[in-house]
Amino acid sequence: MGPLGPGARLGILGGGQLGRMIALAAARLGVKCHVFAPEGEAPACDVAAAATRAPYTDEDALARFAEQVDAVTIEFENVPVETAAFLEPRTRFAPSADALAVAQDRVAEKSFVNGLSLQTALFAPVSTTADLDGALKRLGLPAILKTRRLGYDGKGQARIKSAESGHAAFAAIGEAPAILEAFVPFVAEASVIVCRGWDGAHVAYDVARNLHAGGILRESVVPSGLSRTTEEAARAAAFRIADALGFVGTLTVELFITAEGDVLVNEIAPRVHNSGHWTIDAAETSQFENHVRAVLGWPLGSTRRTGDVVMRNLLGAEAAEWRALAAREGARLHLYGKEEMATGRKMGHVTEVRPRQM
Amino acid sequence: MGPLGPGARLGILGGGQLGRMIALAAARLGVKCHVFAPEGEAPACDVAAAATRAPYTDEDALARFAEQVDAVTIEFENVPVETAAFLEPRTRFAPSADALAVAQDRVAEKSFVNGLSLQTALFAPVSTTADLDGALKRLGLPAILKTRRLGYDGKGQARIKSAESGHAAFAAIGEAPAILEAFVPFVAEASVIVCRGWDGAHVAYDVARNLHAGGILRESVVPSGLSRTTEEAARAAAFRIADALGFVGTLTVELFITAEGDVLVNEIAPRVHNSGHWTIDAAETSQFENHVRAVLGWPLGSTRRTGDVVMRNLLGAEAAEWRALAAREGARLHLYGKEEMATGRKMGHVTEVRPRQM
Numbered sequence: 001m002g003p004l005g006p007g008a009r010l011g012i013l014g015g016g017q018l019g020r021m022i023a024l025a026a027a028r029l030g031v032k033c034h035v036f037a038p039e040g041e042a043p044a045c046d047v048a049a050a051a052t053r054a055p056y057t058d059e060d061a062l063a064r065f066a067e068q069v070d071a072v073t074i075e076f077e078n079v080p081v082e083t084a085a086f087l088e089p090r091t092r093f094a095p096s097a098d099a100l101a102v103a104q105d106r107v108a109e110k111s112f113v114n115g116l117s118l119q120t121a122l123f124a125p126v127s128t129t130a131d132l133d134g135a136l137k138r139l140g141l142p143a144i145l146k147t148r149r150l151g152y153d154g155k156g157q158a159r160i161k162s163a164e165s166g167h168a169a170f171a172a173i174g175e176a177p178a179i180l181e182a183f184v185p186f187v188a189e190a191s192v193i194v195c196r197g198w199d200g201a202h203v204a205y206d207v208a209r210n211l212h213a214g215g216i217l218r219e220s221v222v223p224s225g226l227s228r229t230t231e232e233a234a235r236a237a238a239f240r241i242a243d244a245l246g247f248v249g250t251l252t253v254e255l256f257i258t259a260e261g262d263v264l265v266n267e268i269a270p271r272v273h274n275s276g277h278w279t280i281d282a283a284e285t286s287q288f289e290n291h292v293r294a295v296l297g298w299p300l301g302s303t304r305r306t307g308d309v310v311m312r313n314l315l316g317a318e319a320a321e322w323r324a325l326a327a328r329e330g331a332r333l334h335l336y337g338k339e340e341m342a343t344g345r346k347m348g349h350v351t352e353v354r355p356r357q358m
Numbered sequence: 359m360g361p362l363g364p365g366a367r368l369g370i371l372g373g374g375q376l377g378r379m380i381a382l383a384a385a386r387l388g389v390k391c392h393v394f395a396p397e398g399e400a401p402a403c404d405v406a407a408a409a410t411r412a413p414y415t416d417e418d419a420l421a422r423f424a425e426q427v428d429a430v431t432i433e434f435e436n437v438p439v440e441t442a443a444f445l446e447p448r449t450r451f452a453p454s455a456d457a458l459a460v461a462q463d464r465v466a467e468k469s470f471v472n473g474l475s476l477q478t479a480l481f482a483p484v485s486t487t488a489d490l491d492g493a494l495k496r497l498g499l500p501a502i503l504k505t506r507r508l509g510y511d512g513k514g515q516a517r518i519k520s521a522e523s524g525h526a527a528f529a530a531i532g533e534a535p536a537i538l539e540a541f542v543p544f545v546a547e548a549s550v551i552v553c554r555g556w557d558g559a560h561v562a563y564d565v566a567r568n569l570h571a572g573g574i575l576r577e578s579v580v581p582s583g584l585s586r587t588t589e590e591a592a593r594a595a596a597f598r599i600a601d602a603l604g605f606v607g608t609l610t611v612e613l614f615i616t617a618e619g620d621v622l623v624n625e626i627a628p629r630v631h632n633s634g635h636w637t638i639d640a641a642e643t644s645q646f647e648n649h650v651r652a653v654l655g656w657p658l659g660s661t662r663r664t665g666d667v668v669m670r671n672l673l674g675a676e677a678a679e680w681r682a683l684a685a686r687e688g689a690r691l692h693l694y695g696k697e698e699m700a701t702g703r704k705m706g707h708v709t710e711v712r713p714r715q716m
Contacts, residue, residue, distance in 0.1 A: 023405075029692075047382075
């Protein structure tokens with residue numbers, strides 16, 4: 001697919017902070033963004049040249065949107081596959097509807113990953129209580145029950161310590177299609193972010209070690225402190241996944257690292273990722289800019305890291321500390337312009353950058 | 359003046375690339391921008407939450423604008439002083455109308471600078487041909503004739519090598535109020551960018567050495583290669599000017615450096631400046647972000663330089679090289695989203711960043 005020039009109009013499905021940071025990166029390159037988002041408060045719209053507020057199922061609005069832009073991408077992996085499939089024949093669209101479909105269903109995702117000879121947690125699809133009982137017997141305890149679809153930030157997940165708590169958790173999600181995953185005794189959680197162009201060229205960022213609390217990312221640390229072999233395995237896994245999906249754009253693979261240094265794929269996020277926010281302040285090209293470059297068909301930029309970083313999310317009322325954070329030496333403050341400081345809501349992040357040691 | 363929080367709405371007078379980069383920096387901090395600009399194509403509007411297209415003399419539009427924002431700043435020093443004076447009692451406004459007035463008139467500016475015991479070129483105001491003849495006699499040849507007002511990028515300037523060419527140049531500007539400046543035999547042109555808060559706190563960026571062609575900035579290089587004494591004198595001059603103006607925001611002082619290392623003030627730009635674009639990619643806080651912080655009453659951020667840089671402007675058709683520039687190792691490409699590639703028009707810039715040597 002040939003390159004679109006700097007005057008290109010880039011459509012973004014989704015109006016959250018990831019779309020906002022994609023739009024800011026696109027603006028640096030002279031690219032005009034048009035955000036399509038159903039939600040009322042959409043931080044991305046504040047920095048975009050145009051905005052459409054409509055449901056993802058509104059085909060008239062989608063058709064108009066496709067005419068007004070030169071390419072469309074997503075900031076949110078749960079854009080309905082039907083929306084992607086509707087837009088794909090009408091405009092340059094990346095990542096593909098097929099790639100989204102794989103990432104949206106935890107069973108399809110894990111089966112796909114295993115098919116590439118990459119490890120995941122052991123798992124079983126759960127549609128009925130009988131499935132659940134069989135799966136609990138096979139996978140053992142503890143285990144994790146998750147909805148197959150639409151989970152994020154730990155939502156729709158429960159740790160199962162007994163058959164009874166398994167039944168309660170399945171009831172709590174309304175017996176929606178689910179997946180039971182064996183508990184992985186990991187020593188670290190990590191993620192690797194890669195970017196792949198239409199021509200198959202790809203680049204990777206340094207691996208981040210991630211700390212979660214209550215299912216929400218709190219902190220990403222780079223360098224990760226993991227061994228070179230483990231990091232190389234992580235990168236190789238992400239490249240294999242991106243290639244197999246024919247992925248175009250930035251893609252993130254979340255990983256479990258075991259005590260033996262084994263790398264298990266936990267989740268594929270077919271998009272820019274919270275654990276890559278450090279790349280704005282400490283990589284030669286950010287994950288957002290490389291995503292825009294990939295979608296538009298530009299050469300990908302260097303992912304070289306320019307410092308050692310700790311990125312911390314500002315959740316809910318933590319953002320009220322903006323003044324102290326703005327004054328802190330070496331801290332780069334980012335706020336997303338959200339008005340409501342709900343508990344656990346991602347309001348911004350802070351990246352602390354120190355000179356690179358390794 | 360107390361701080362405005364991250365939800366603040368910042369008004370920007372002027373819609374060019376400087377306003378665009380101010381808006382992008384403000385967005386990082388969660389601040390929503392409203393651009394007020396008369397011009398048809400306004401690159402800043404593409405990244406702002408709101409825009410008003412009206413002349414600077416439209417008091418109804420200005421009054422509405424003042425009600426819709428929490429603070430107003432400028433990206434363009436030739437915003438009429440009357441506009442600033444109209445807004446100043448209606449909203450938090452920085453820099454002040456008084457500071458703009460000084461910077462808009464080359465005679466007032468030089469007199470002000472000399473009054474601070476800082477050197478400028480020798481100069482004389484020219485209102486009539488008789489003034490011009492007297493000034494040419496007193497200042498000698500060569501000399502530079504400039505309009506007192508509204509000059510930028512070398513426009514409204516002529517180098518005078520004889521009385522005849524002086525008369526021709528004065529006729530060419532329609533005998534508008536002018537200034538004759540003695541030619542300064544400089545060995546380098548430099549600029550120093552400082553930022554000053556409402557509380558008088560100030561920070562300075564490393565001095566840039568600037569190369570011009572045809573009156574337009576081509577390249578800024580940091581570190582400047584000037585002596586430590588010269589750089590210290592430059593910084594001290596800028597702080598003295600900012601303090602004397604009671605300046606709030608980012609202010610730039612353009613300088614001539616003589617063979618003896620003397621520092622002469624050439625021009626005050628009461629705003630962020632082209633020679634500070636490198637700060638986006640190679641300072642801990644950019645000139646744009648510090649400007650926003652100052653206007654809103656936030657603590658100023660560290661100006662520490664993180665690399666050695668060369669910033670080159672992309673003028674007119676040079677921007678057509680975007681693809682090669684995007685692929686160049688170590689180059690950070692910025693494009694302003696302007697549609698018309700007119701000769702000499704600033705379409706973007708490229709910052710090449712290398713590890714810091716000094």
